[in-house]
Amino acid sequence: MNLEDLQKKLLAAARSNPPEDRVPYAFEKRILSRLSSQPAADSSALWARALWRAAVPCVAVTLLLTALSFTMASTETTTVTTVTSEADISQQFELALLAPANQLEEIQ
Amino acid sequence: MERTEAELIAAAVKGDTASFEPLIQKYSPRVFATARRYARLEREVEDIVQEIWIKAFQKLESFRGDAPFEHWLMRMAVRTCYDFLRAHQRNRESAFTEISEPEDDWLERFAAAPESVSAQADAAKQLVGRILEEMSPAGRLIITLLEIEDRSVKEISKLTGWSVPLVKVRAFRARAEMRKILARLTKDKYL
Numbered sequence: 001m002n003l004e005d006l007q008k009k010l011l012a013a014a015r016s017n018p019p020e021d022r023v024p025y026a027f028e029k030r031i032l033s034r035l036s037s038q039p040a041a042d043s044s045a046l047w048a049r050a051l052w053r054a055a056v057p058c059v060a061v062t063l064l065l066t067a068l069s070f071t072m073a074s075t076e077t078t079t080v081t082t083v084t085s086e087a088d089i090s091q092q093f094e095l096a097l098l099a100p101a102n103q104l105e106e107i108q
Numbered sequence: 109m110e111r112t113e114a115e116l117i118a119a120a121v122k123g124d125t126a127s128f129e130p131l132i133q134k135y136s137p138r139v140f141a142t143a144r145r146y147a148r149l150e151r152e153v154e155d156i157v158q159e160i161w162i163k164a165f166q167k168l169e170s171f172r173g174d175a176p177f178e179h180w181l182m183r184m185a186v187r188t189c190y191d192f193l194r195a196h197q198r199n200r201e202s203a204f205t206e207i208s209e210p211e212d213d214w215l216e217r218f219a220a221a222p223e224s225v226s227a228q229a230d231a232a233k234q235l236v237g238r239i240l241e242e243m244s245p246a247g248r249l250i251i252t253l254l255e256i257e258d259r260s261v262k263e264i265s266k267l268t269g270w271s272v273p274l275v276k277v278r279a280f281r282a283r284a285e286m287r288k289i290l291a292r293l294t295k296d297k298y299l
Contacts, residue, residue, distance in 0.1 A: 001218070001219045001294050002222065003287050003290050003291055004287070005222050006218060006222075006290055006294070007283075007286055007287060009218065009222070009232065010232060010235060010239065010290075011236065011255045011256060012227035013227040013228070013229070013232035013233050013235070014233070014236040014237075014240075014255075014256045015256050015258070016227055016228055016233075017233045018141065019140075019141050019144035020140070020144060021137035021138065021140055021141040022140065023136045023137055023140055024154065027132070027136060027154075027157070028129050028132040028133050028136065030158070031128075031132055031158060031161045031162070032125050032126070032128065032129055032132075034162060035125045035128065036125050038162075
């Protein structure tokens with residue numbers, strides 16, 4: 001069987017049989033009742049929804065920044081403490097190193 | 109005095125649903141005919157048409173008026189029908205379980221003498237409907253628009269929102285898909 005011919009014949013059959021354009025009784029009324037029963041767009045509700053959605057990332061950013069500021073503060077404190085203790089050690093080292101010289105000075 | 113289409117659309121955009129009624133009355137036959145190409149059950153057809161009109165009302169603001177309202181509406185209709193086909197893709201009958209006796213007779217007569225059988229026969233119409241139902245949504249849409257409704261590739265591109273090369277590629281694939289289905293249908297008996 002020639003499939004191409006069969007395809008052409010069947011497509012010709014489809015072309016010769018256009019679908020009906022009949023509209024059910026009072027169909028437009030049904031559409032209008034559906035349209036009027038749909039809730040109208042409430043702008044305040046839209047704003048509220050948008051603001052609620054925006055609140056989530058805002059809270060997340062706030063928490064992140066808070067955590068970051070705490071981390072930075074603790075890092076700074078550690079640095080200051082380290083610097084202080086480092087200064088003490090160097091002073092002690094200097095004193096220990098120069099102790100004999102200091103003693104000599106005191107004796108003289 | 110009767111209001112023009114532009115006036116009716118402008119009023120409907122402002123929320124006057126009553127102004128939308130004459131538009132529904134005027135274009136519903138065309139929309140129903142389009143929907144009936146893609147859905148078999150009348151309940152499905154009505155659902156599709158209802159969805160088209162509700163979408164049209166909701167998106168009426170996007171109608172700029174530089175092209176006829178009918179073109180804008182038909183684009184929406186074709187796209188809604190395509191969405192319907194895609195949504196019901198899994199519900200398609202998976203195989204030609206049984207072709208009816210008249211369809212079988214028609215095929216037998218075609219195999220014996222292709223020129224003698226009529227394309228007007230009911231069996232041929234049922235058979236083509238069955239084959240279209242077997243096709244993929246894109247394939248069915250393209251075959252319907254290109255081969256059955258005789259539309260140009262450019263027109264189909266506008267209706268579907270697909271690019272011209274994509275329409276051509278899909279048309280090529282759709283014809284091949286249809287031949288494959290026909291081969292499956294006829295292989296046992298006639299090949």
